[in-house]
Amino acid sequence: MASVRVLVGTRKGAFVLSADGARASWNVAGPFFEGWEIYHVKASPVNPERIYASQSSGWFGQIIQRSDDGGATWAPVGNEFTYDGVPGTHQWYDGTPHPWEFARVWHLEPSLRDPDTVFAGVEDAALFKSLDGGENWSELSGLRGHGSGPLWQPGAGGMCLHTIVESPRDPDRLFVAISAAGAFRTDDAGVSWKPINRGLRSGGIPDEDAEVGHCVHRIALHPSNPDVLYMQKHWDVMRSLDAGESWHEVSGDLPTDFGFVIDVHAHEPETVYVVPITSDSVHFPPEGKLRVYRSRTGGNEWEPLSRGLPQSHCYVDVLRDAMAVDSLDECGVYFGTTGGQVYASRDAGDSWEAIVHDLPAVLSVEVQTLA
Amino acid sequence: MIRVVLPAHLSLLIGRHGELTLIVDEPVTQRRLLDSLEEAYPVLRGTIRDRVTHQRRPFIRFFACEEDLSHDSPDSVLPEPVIRGDEQFFVVGAMAGG
Incomplete structure (x- = not known):
């Protein structure tokens, strides 16, 4: 019988939640790495027993952990993230040049094709790659070096590369997103990159439709159609039909189009989920009601999903990496909150x-569907 | 034999709680102590001081003999009671919060 494993990173450790295919009764393992911030935990799609975790601390820096037994035991691997060459500068909050400084790994993306290959998105924004299961890391520096890097500026959470999406069709194509620079794509396995932000409009920057400078919060796609991308931007839910060459807004009838997460149903490429958050200054759901919104039409027409969710006095947030889906016949959807609920x-x-x-x-929150 | 106490986060990381003992070549300096510590527990590289510059991380402190040694030169000799093993050398996560 199939089963699911939910990998949860929290401010104070990691947890592994597991259930059989009925998803009715859950076993909770953890905390792992207690007291450490676990920004992300994600398993290899090729070898589901291999799981990577980003463990960090403002005091003690960055550790990468790896499990080869499905999260039962862990061992630290490489934690040396050195920018390629002379790192140079990006824009600071006040517009002055600021040297690139490594702070932490926000996101780990194990390759769709090789269990030893894993990508890391870091703050200050850069993309690293390991070919040996996380032991050694090297920067794909064409991203920072493509030209716009010196113009990038941090968002409120820091200047982080938080989203990495590998094309299931083309092994050389990757999408990444950076707050607050925007979305970028490579078609040659990370050697060269280009901004893919045409159609985005952001009120918080001097030129609303600039090539870079947009605070993209999350990008998702469905494996059956990797040219169709969905984006939750700071404000606005966006869709691209051409692998990011252009975007159009699909916020439609959402109560607010600010939010962090976005994900796609495992079996329905046009079914998309978001969790609207009141605003950039009020990071909790509108009216204190926690509602997921689902569109079955690729956006624009959204329905609130609230059964079983708190509908009064709920003031949690749902952060950008905190939603995932399983691929059981009846698709499971999962999300975690800053209040500690999954x-x-x-x-x-x-x-x-x-x-x-x-x-x-x-x-x-990440989910594994296990055979 | 030098006696070292790590903060809880780092003890968890190396999987060993309580006092550690290290053999450090003379003259026993902060730098040599940390070199020995990182050699014994490579996972600590980068967690106490920068991997490349060996600068102490901003929120790390070194205490011994009721003194804050954090701002001492890494090449100054540690207090005699630490070298004799009478006193512990504490690696501390700086107090923060509100």
Whole structure:
């Protein structure tokens, strides 16, 4: 029987939640790395027993952990992230040049094709790659070096490369997103990059439709159609039909189009999920009601999904890496909150239940569907 | 034998709680102590001081003999009671919060 494993990164450790295919009863393992911030935990799609975790601390720096037994045991691997060459400068909050400084790994993206290959998105924004299971890391410096790097500026959470999406069709194509620089694409395995932000409009920058400078929060795609991208931007939910060459807004009838997460149903490429958050200054759901919104039409027409979610006095946030889907026949949808809940839906979002209530603030949620 | 106490986060990281003991070549300096510590526990590289510059991380402190040694030169000799093993050398995560 199939089973699922939910990998949860929190402010104070990692947790592994597991259940059989019924998804009715959950085993909670953890905390792993207690007291450390776990920005992201993600498993190799090629070898599901191999899981990578980003463990960091403002005091003690960055550690990368790896498990080769499905999260039961862990061992530290390489934590040397050195920018290629002379790092140069980017824009600081006040517009002055600021040297590139490594702070932490926000996102780990194990390759779709090789269990030893894994990408790391870091703050200050850069993309690193390991070919040996995380032991050694080298920067794909064509991203920072393509020309616009000196113009990038941090968002409120820092200047982080937080989203890495590998094309399931083309092994040389990667999409990344950076706050607050925008989205970028490579078609030659990371050697050269180009901004893919045409159609984005951001009120918070001097030139609303600039080539770079947009605070992209998350990008998602469906494997069956990797040219169709969905984006939750700072404000606005966007869609691209041409692999990011152009974007159009699909916020439609959402109550607010600010938010962090976006994800796509495992079996329905046009079914998309977001969690609207009130605004950039009010990071909790509108009216204190936690609602996931689902579009079955690739955006524009959205329905609120609230059954089982708190509908009063709820003031949590759902951060950018904190939503995922499983690929069981009835698609499961999962998200975590800054209040420490992880909610699961066994019916594609129609109803929800908290599978854990009181974890530390959740930073990331990933799901494995195991045979 | 030098006696070293790590903060809880780093003890967890190396999987060993309580006091550590290290053999450090003379003259026993902060730099040599940290070199020995990192050689014994390579996972600590980068967690106490920068991997390349060996600068102490901003929120790390070194205490011994009721003194803050954080701002001492890494090449100054550690206090005699630490070298004799009478006193512990503490690596501390700086107090923060509110």
